[in-house]
Amino acid sequence: MTENHIRQLHRDLLRRSGKGERHRGAWNTSANSIAAFDETGQQIGIVFETASPFDTPARMTGLVDWYNAARADGTLHPLLLIGIFVVVLLEIHPFQDGNGRLSRALTTLLLVRAGYAYVPYASLESLIKKSKEACYLALLRQMRRLRDKVERERLMMGSLPEVSAKLLDFVRDHGRLTIGDAERLTGENRNTLKLHFRALVGDGHFVLNGAGRGAWYSLG
Template sequence: MLRTDTLQITTEILALIARIDEFKGAWRALGTLAPERLSALRRVATIESIGSSTRIEGSKLSDREVERLLANLEIKRFDTRDEQEVAGYAKVMEVVFSAWQDIPFTENYIKQLHQILLQHSDKDHWHRGQYKTNTNSVAAFDEHGEQIGIVFQTASPFDTPRRMTELIAWVDAQRESRLLHPLLIAAIFVVVFLEIHPFQDGNGRISRALTTLLLLQAGYAYVPYSSLESVIELNKEAYYLALRQTQGTIRADAPNWQPWLAFFLRSLAEQVRRLEKKVEREKLVLASLPELSLQIVEFAREHGRVTIGDVIRLTGASRNTLKAHFRKLVERGHLGQQGSGRGVWYELR
């Protein structure tokens, strides 16, 4: 059984929880942007989350390539392993975002999400939605997608069903008793889940989808609008180190939860900080920019980049008028210019 009775709540952990919960409470007011603006924020965050979560596991697709792939999901057939992983993760996130209120946190539903995650990969058909039958381990990958080492040896296939049943029972008991903060429940679930590594493949990706599910079910409604996965990707070495430091003690009499709790909560706090910055920028833009400039910024947010030609096709405005708007947006720090001459394009700063 999990030993959380020795869990020590440090002042840093308390401060991080207070910071995250403060934003959770303020989100209703902060989130009063127009629906189309919130939709754009969510779309960008979803692309970032899918790209980052799959790259953590070794995918090489950029966010731009992920965006193009998502625009063609209806093709249902993906040639490369990276494309299959992105398509599967996108579907899982769609299910979590749209149905989180109706998804019981049970082993059967976790298996169903795993089946969805691997639905496009023929190579994985034999173990989709089933606990592992062969031993596996947690591996770390570099920025080129190459494996750089084993982070942790995991539970045996024989022990996996029992330990997963114990873990889900622990989550249920903690949620019902409300003695442990929901963020701590989510954090402990994730690190133990990854220590068990219950599936043959896809454990990292499904753990991040389940993190989102737990957070949404705990009332953290802002989660779809800022990518936690991208925060983890940028701190991948610290992510693996925190996992290793805590996972090596989970079955001891006094587990050391601190390394993972600190990393997890710091990452959630950074997710909040990024979203606060985005919302404030949105409000500033809404309050101060003319309609044509707003359309330019909106296009850049939805597509990752924008050219004068894009906006001509979108609005029918003249090139000279648009040049003036683009120049002011660059001067005021809303857009950054890339390239020169006929190949110039712009992105959000």
């Protein structure tokens, strides 16, 4: 996989698209964030910010280098590797137009190269085009929900004791926590930690799993 290969594939995909010739196979040269519009065509918000034109070349170099290195050392399953590559490509959004089409073509190509005999029986392009506005609106609503949730959690974390906040952060990152882990993490004594765990369970932040020495805590 090379950057030239990606640009050439993009150029070929857009050959009959009616878009300006200068956009085909060339990295984006203007802001290209994904916006949502209402039924009147009025922009109502940015779904997500893409890489700036200044950052795009370096971001694409980094992505291609990472993919080739990860593919060579085999530390990631091919399906995970391809999935991560495509998601980051879309997050960068390196071209003015045709990023979605390119991502689907690259997905098929990389799956075939990885040994998966995958051939789509029908194109999703027409369905995606017809539903594009609804998809963007749904993404925008979800973005707002997540933003509100993050803000609520930020306020909630600010009201917790420092030790409790640290325990909650650890469980969010690792999925589970025992009292023994908490002792090593915080340096607090076991009885103090039991009080914090009891309060976190009582407030619905944690769930106690098991009993005795095998007990552990997960998110509520």
